[in-house]
Amino acid sequence: LYAQGTRCAELLAAEEAGERARGATAYLNLEPGDCYGDSTAVSSLVQAGITRVVVGLRHPLKHLRGKAIQSLRSEGIQVDVVGEDLQSKLFKEALTSCLIVNAPLLYRAAFRVPFSVLKYAMTADGKIAASSGHASWVSGRASRGRVFELRGRSDAVIVGGNTVRRDDPRLTARHVKGHVPVRIVMSQTCNLPEEANLWNVHEAYTIVATQRGARRDFQKKLAMKGVEVVEFDMLNPRDVMSYCYDRGYLSVLWECGGTLSAAAISARVIHKVYAFCAPKIIGGVTAPTPVGDLGMNQMTQAIDLIDVSYEQIDRDMLMSGFIQPIPDLSPVIPSADEIPSVDPEVSPYETNIISFYKTWDTFGAFSNFSPHPIDMPDEKGDCLTWPTVEHYYQAHKFVGVDNPQANDIVQEIKQARSPEEAARIGRTRQREFPELV
Amino acid sequence: LYAQGTRCAELLAAEEAGERARGATAYLNLEPGDCYGDSTAVSSLVQAGITRVVVGLRHPLKHLRGKAIQSLRSEGIQVDVVGEDLQSKLFKEALTSCLIVNAPLLYRAAFRVPFSVLKYAMTADGKIAASSGHASWVSGRASRGRVFELRGRSDAVIVGGNTVRRDDPRLTARHVKGHVPVRIVMSQTCNLPEEANLWNVHEAYTIVATQRGARRDFQKKLAMKGVEVVEFDMLNPRDVMSYCYDRGYLSVLWECGGTLSAAAISARVIHKVYAFCAPKIIGGVTAPTPVGDLGMNQMTQAIDLIDVSYEQIDRDMLMSGFIQPIPDLSPVIPSADEIPSVDPEVSPYETNIISFYKTWDTFGAFSNFSPHPIDMPDEKGDCLTWPTVEHYYQAHKFVGVDNPQANDIVQEIKQARSPEEAARIGRTRQREFPELV
Numbered sequence: 080l081y082a083q084g085t086r087c088a089e090l091l092a093a094e095e096a097g098e099r100a101r102g103a104t105a106y107l108n109l110e111p112g113d114c115y116g117d118s119t120a121v122s123s124l125v126q127a128g129i130t131r132v133v134v135g136l137r138h139p140l141k142h143l144r145g146k147a148i149q150s151l152r153s154e155g156i157q158v159d160v161v162g163e164d165l166q167s168k169l170f171k172e173a174l175t176s177c178l179i180v181n182a183p184l185l186y187r188a189a190f191r192v193p194f195s196v197l198k199y200a201m202t203a204d205g206k207i208a209a210s211s212g213h214a215s216w217v218s219g220r221a222s223r224g225r226v227f228e229l230r231g232r233s234d235a236v237i238v239g240g241n242t243v244r245r246d247d248p249r250l251t252a253r254h255v256k257g258h259v260p261v262r263i264v265m266s267q268t269c270n271l272p273e274e275a276n277l278w279n280v281h282e283a284y285t286i287v288a289t290q291r292g293a294r295r296d297f298q299k300k301l302a303m304k305g306v307e308v309v310e311f312d313m314l315n316p317r318d319v320m321s322y323c324y325d326r327g328y329l330s331v332l333w334e335c336g337g338t339l340s341a342a343a344i345s346a347r348v349i350h351k352v353y354a355f356c357a358p359k360i361i362g363g364v365t366a367p368t369p370v371g372d373l374g375m376n377q378m379t380q381a382i383d384l385i386d387v388s389y390e391q392i393d394r395d396m397l398m399s400g401f402i403q404p405i406p407d408l409s410p411v412i413p414s415a416d417e418i419p420s421v422d423p424e425v426s427p428y429e430t431n432i433i434s435f436y437k438t439w440d441t442f443g444a445f446s447n448f449s450p451h452p453i454d455m456p457d458e459k460g461d462c463l464t465w466p467t468v469e470h471y472y473q474a475h476k477f478v479g480v481d482n483p484q485a486n487d488i489v490q491e492i493k494q495a496r497s498p499e500e501a502a503r504i505g506r507t508r509q510r511e512f513p514e515l516v
Numbered sequence: 517l518y519a520q521g522t523r524c525a526e527l528l529a530a531e532e533a534g535e536r537a538r539g540a541t542a543y544l545n546l547e548p549g550d551c552y553g554d555s556t557a558v559s560s561l562v563q564a565g566i567t568r569v570v571v572g573l574r575h576p577l578k579h580l581r582g583k584a585i586q587s588l589r590s591e592g593i594q595v596d597v598v599g600e601d602l603q604s605k606l607f608k609e610a611l612t613s614c615l616i617v618n619a620p621l622l623y624r625a626a627f628r629v630p631f632s633v634l635k636y637a638m639t640a641d642g643k644i645a646a647s648s649g650h651a652s653w654v655s656g657r658a659s660r661g662r663v664f665e666l667r668g669r670s671d672a673v674i675v676g677g678n679t680v681r682r683d684d685p686r687l688t689a690r691h692v693k694g695h696v697p698v699r700i701v702m703s704q705t706c707n708l709p710e711e712a713n714l715w716n717v718h719e720a721y722t723i724v725a726t727q728r729g730a731r732r733d734f735q736k737k738l739a740m741k742g743v744e745v746v747e748f749d750m751l752n753p754r755d756v757m758s759y760c761y762d763r764g765y766l767s768v769l770w771e772c773g774g775t776l777s778a779a780a781i782s783a784r785v786i787h788k789v790y791a792f793c794a795p796k797i798i799g800g801v802t803a804p805t806p807v808g809d810l811g812m813n814q815m816t817q818a819i820d821l822i823d824v825s826y827e828q829i830d831r832d833m834l835m836s837g838f839i840q841p842i843p844d845l846s847p848v849i850p851s852a853d854e855i856p857s858v859d860p861e862v863s864p865y866e867t868n869i870i871s872f873y874k875t876w877d878t879f880g881a882f883s884n885f886s887p888h889p890i891d892m893p894d895e896k897g898d899c900l901t902w903p904t905v906e907h908y909y910q911a912h913k914f915v916g917v918d919n920p921q922a923n924d925i926v927q928e929i930k931q932a933r934s935p936e937e938a939a940r941i942g943r944t945r946q947r948e949f950p951e952l953v
Contacts, residue, residue, distance in 0.1 A: 203789065204642070205641070209814055213814045213816075352640065360818060361807075361815060363810070364805075364809050366805070368642045369641040370800075378798060379652075383795065396835060400640075
């Protein structure tokens with residue numbers, strides 16, 4: 080799966096291989112999913128002269144499953160699917176690797192919530208903060224750099240109200256270039272500080288998820304600062320995750336304290352745990368620990384992590400493992416390569432509404448985030464190419480204003496590397512310079 | 517340093533090398549300390565034909581320091597001491613390795629307490645038990661095997677009253693052949709269960725350390741079972757460690773809960789930490805964690821572990837590190853190879869009492885644990901060789917009784933691999949069969 084605004088991996092590989100690709104075998108960990116309605120992946124393999132493709136997993140989204148495989152076969156390319164056409168102990172291990180690499184997409188497809196990772200840093204004696212609540216810094220610089228990377232691969236980062244009140248975090252992917260995740264604060268009471276780093280939406284977008292009716296005046300203040308406030312009938316991890324799913328998020332990183340992490344684990348929305356363990360001892364009977372009450376009395380009830388791996392990061396240790404098995408969405412008995420002409424979940428008899436918030440939705444090619452360049456005439460009538468509809472839309476908030484700064488912003492948006500980035504720049508600048516819009 | 521009743525490492529190495537040792541260089545991580553008044557180490561190197569010896573560390577005990585080095589040099593062997601005769605970055609690293617290998621002896625010599633290791637097993641969320649207190653099993657089978665090894669290398673294992681009341685442990689080195697440590701229970705109130713695995717002294721020796729006057733009746737009951745009870749004016753980790761030092765213990769393993777571990781860390785008697793971390797999540801706000809209150813409010817006050825190392829043990833991770841730096845007892849400026857004729861700490865003007873509880877005491881060769889065989893006439897007047905005085909002493913508790921079982925016990929003691937083992941067999945059988953004594 081390639082991120083929005085980046086180029087398709089098959090194309091990049093074919094370009095790099097050049098003539099060496101002719102007659103070669105291509106190994107794909109996932110069946111290509113041409114979310115955008117084009118067929119770049121398939122055509123780049125065909126044009127490169129590949130004669131055989133080994134596919135690790137069929138695409139987990141029903142409306143894409145089997146499609147690319149059939150296209151490749153119809154082009155005369157031999158396609159072998161691991162676990163279907165290829166079966167042995169070796170291929171079983173290969174399948175596991177493909178499952179782990181594609182875990183976020185598989186969890187999202189199977190459970191209809193984003194892939195959620197719970198991350199925390201604790202001392203060698205299991206505390207995430209001192210008794211006073213003081214938590215900076217538990218882990219070392221290298222581990223914190225690793226957290227920035229994790230954030231850079233997440234669509235959203237979630238904390239609870241306690242973390243905002245106590246630590247006033249920024250939750251950006253500082254020092255790491257690339258994607259900046261949306262920051263989500265879950266607070267039932269909305270009893271949050273007037274000033275907080277998260278209310279600075281110039282750094283990154285912030286959403287406050289709260290209970291319906293909580294502190295409406297304060298909600299307005301937040302909205303004035305550009306913070307999005309979403310009210311839930313009952314604020315809980317599952318409903319927030321459903322909301323994130325509907326927004327199209329693939330990966331969510333939970334950087335919360337023990338109370339919210341326990342609620343999220345109990346709600347079964349956490350799929351993986353990243354535990355950083357620092358070689359230091361702080362002590363404290365009341366010092367907070369990573370996970371609050373899960374209702375377990377016996378050690379034998381503990382949740383065992385699956386596919387555990389350890390990695391030493393400078394002086395710290397990172398333990399990671401899955402809480403739930405990675406869903407294998409391959410059909411048990413290989414079915415014929417049927418392609419549903421439309422997503423069977425969208426029955427034409429039930430509704431004629433189609434949704435395409437994100438490009439991987441069934442009709443995602445209609446999304447203004449879909450990375451299809453568009454040619455539009457400028458004010459002088461000359462034809463100009465825009466990377467996506469979103470680039471064009473955001474830029475045109477500032478077009479027609481006779482102001483050099485507005486022109487700069489238009490250029491900035493035009494050069495944004497992804498439609499997501501264009502959207503962020505457009506929204507931020509709009510709040511900063513309302514007079515230019 | 518070789519354990520009592522085992523053979524000297526230099527001798528074993530020389531025997532294994534045979535003729536190949538002639539003209540070779542021997543590398544020793546520690547200057548040999550001929551605790552027993554003999555000079556097996558030096559003479560085995562000389563007889564093997566070694567021409568050069570590289571010594572990692574001078575012996576940490578003052579009455580032995582420099583002695584073997586001088587003996588070797590007087591035999592015409594070239595002796596190079598790391599950090600004195602040999603200095604470079606490479607030798608600095610070698611010195612660190614020698615310090616780590618000999619840490620227990622160095623800590624004992626520098627701080628006049630045994631080398632103490634705090635060991636605990638916690639979940640990935642930092643709990644050593646569920647909220648109910650249930651703690652079996654946190655870590656996996658392989659980690660528990662590792663704990664048996666640790667016990668087998670310790671002179672004593674310490675727990676608090678809570679652990680006895682809650683877990684009723686056995687604290688033996690099951691499944692591992694070799695030494696069985698003494699088990700020490702620290703309990704101020706002596707409010708301990710009537711029946712407990714630790715009161716079974718057939719498996720291993722048990723000492724209950726308590727506050728003076730606490731539950732004297734119960735103390736008597738314990739003593740009847742063969743448990744040694746030691747009263748302290750004020751029961752605290754430092755005084756218990758002083759007591760263990762006086763008994764000659766080299767290494768002590770703390771397998772206690774958070775309250776006692778915090779007290780021991782605060783008293784600065786813990787030198788190293790072994791934290792087993794299991795990939796499972798139990799949760800619980802009130803679930804116990806490894807270390808209780810150390811009086812630290814800020815994360816920046818945390819105790820940083822030194823020389824940290826990580827080791828994956830099956831599914832678990834073992835983090836280990838030192839709490840205090842390993843004392844380097846080498847003189848900063850190499851002194852002449854002076855040997856104090858008697859331990860300067862025992863001034864003849866102050867006292868004429870010499871102590872030799874353990875063989876590494878200054879006059880340890882006088883100890884009945886010193887591994888010098890003795891020849892004694894038996895009842896018929898024939899000369900019989902006993903491995904140590906202790907073997908002879910323990911066996912003669914059962915000599916002269918006309919009973920085949922008593923004869924078996926005498927043989928058992930005679931074949932004991934160490935004076936410590938002879939003592940344990942003698943004491944245990946005495947309690948089991950008082951009619952044979």
